[in-house]
Amino acid sequence: MKRLCLAAGVSRAGYYRFRWRHESKPGDMTLRNQIQHIALRWPAYGYRRVHAELIRQGWKINHKRVLRLMRSDNLLCVRRRKFLFTTDSRHGLPIYPNLVEGLVVTSIDQLWVADITYIRLQVEFVYLAVLMDAFSRRCLGWALRRSLEAALALEALHMALRRRRPKPGLVHHSDRGVQYASLDYAAELQQHGFRISMRRIASPYDNAQAESFIKTLKCEEVYRTEYRSLEDARASIGEFLEKIYNRERLHSALGYRPPQEFERHLRRAQAVRRGQA
Numbered sequence: 148m149k150r151l152c153l154a155a156g157v158s159r160a161g162y163y164r165f166r167w168r169h170e171s172k173p174g175d176m177t178l179r180n181q182i183q184h185i186a187l188r189w190p191a192y193g194y195r196r197v198h199a200e201l202i203r204q205g206w207k208i209n210h211k212r213v214l215r216l217m218r219s220d221n222l223l224c225v226r227r228r229k230f231l232f233t234t235d236s237r238h239g240l241p242i243y244p245n246l247v248e249g250l251v252v253t254s255i256d257q258l259w260v261a262d263i264t265y266i267r268l269q270v271e272f273v274y275l276a277v278l279m280d281a282f283s284r285r286c287l288g289w290a291l292r293r294s295l296e297a298a299l300a301l302e303a304l305h306m307a308l309r310r311r312r313p314k315p316g317l318v319h320h321s322d323r324g325v326q327y328a329s330l331d332y333a334a335e336l337q338q339h340g341f342r343i344s345m346r347r348i349a350s351p352y353d354n355a356q357a358e359s360f361i362k363t364l365k366c367e368e369v370y371r372t373e374y375r376s377l378e379d380a381r382a383s384i385g386e387f388l389e390k391i392y393n394r395e396r397l398h399s400a401l402g403y404r405p406p407q408e409f410e411r412h413l414r415r416a417q418a419v420r421r422g423q424a
Contacts, residue, residue: 178208179216186222189396191367194223199403240328245353246344247320255282255410256313259341261300261321262357264365266291266384268374275384276303276326277364281356283413284398285406286388287311291381297329304335315340322346322354363392 152159181204185197192200194217198210217223252258258281265272276299278288288307292299319341321327327345336343346353368387374380393407401409 178206181206182213182216182222186217189367190371191363192397195399196397196403199397199399203397203403240325240330241333242323242328243343243345245320245347246318246342247346247353250318252282255280255285255413256311256317257282258318258320259287259307259313260354260357260360261303261319261327262354262361263295263300263324263326264361266369266374266380268376268380273377273380274299275364276300277357277360277388278303278307279357279360280406281320283406283410284356284360284401285393285410286360289385289388291377291384293377295326297326297332300326300329300332301335304332308339313339313341316342318342318344320344320346320354321357323348363396364388367396 148162149159152162178201181201182197185200186192189196189200194214195210197217198208198213201208201213247258250258259278260281261276261278263274263276265274271293273291273293274295276288276290277286279286287310288303288305290299290302290306292302317340319336321344323345326332333343352358364384364387368384368391372383374383392405394405396405397403398406398409404412
């Protein structure tokens with residue numbers, strides 16, 4: 148056999164692999180089909196989130212196999228990478244120190260992060276303000292308007308306050324934009340006992356969680372949709388934030404669970420600990 152392989156110019160290992168090759172098992176086809184369903188439902192998912200979703204569905208599979216199958220089926224997503232800045236920090240309003248540096252977040256309603264971005268419609272630009280819990284990654288408030296005035300950020304804050312009643316001492320972190328530095332916005336935060344925190348100048352990574360959230364929103368919703376009008380954008384983005392991002396999308400920092408599910412498990416665990424105390 149060694150001489151035959153040498154004469155044919157192939158390795159013995161390759162010859163035996165050729166002899167022992169087998170067609171894909173029915174289970175393999177079922178797995179590929181399920182991976183394709185997940186990739187179609189979540190086009191921006193990488194192989195790690197696809198693997199986590201398969202585990203949640205009861206599959207017992209290695210993440211390397213998922214990567215191999217997604218690569219062979221051309222299902223690995225490619226993301227656009229760019230930074231977009233909408234912050235105007237050249238104003239004479241009060242600037243607050245960065246309280247996030249060194250802060251260890253251990254529970255919900257301890258740190259909220261805020262940011263503003265723009266959304267392109269067919270014939271105009273509109274602006275989106277978001278407010279997120281840094282521990283659970285849940286989007287608590289959002290607002291979409293044609294104007295970049297402070298009322299945009301206030302609308303998102305009011306939505307979050309209707310949903311939550313955090314205790315005084317919560318840290319509200321944002322950039323140095325005029326919307327968050329405005330007297331009306333700062334007064335609203337101080338009225339509820341919030342501690343105001345702002346990122347350092349020219350340091351976008353000080354607000355990395357909010358920036359990451361905006362990137363997820365852009366890649367998984369905005370870049371895939373053509374909005375006809377402000378109302379169309381508000382309905383579509385609202386559905387993504389409330390139904391998909393908060394309730395269904397798996398988050399790697401949460402053990403590949405959606406934010407609302409993560410919060411439910413957290414509250415149950417806290418109730419059990421209180422009952423045992």
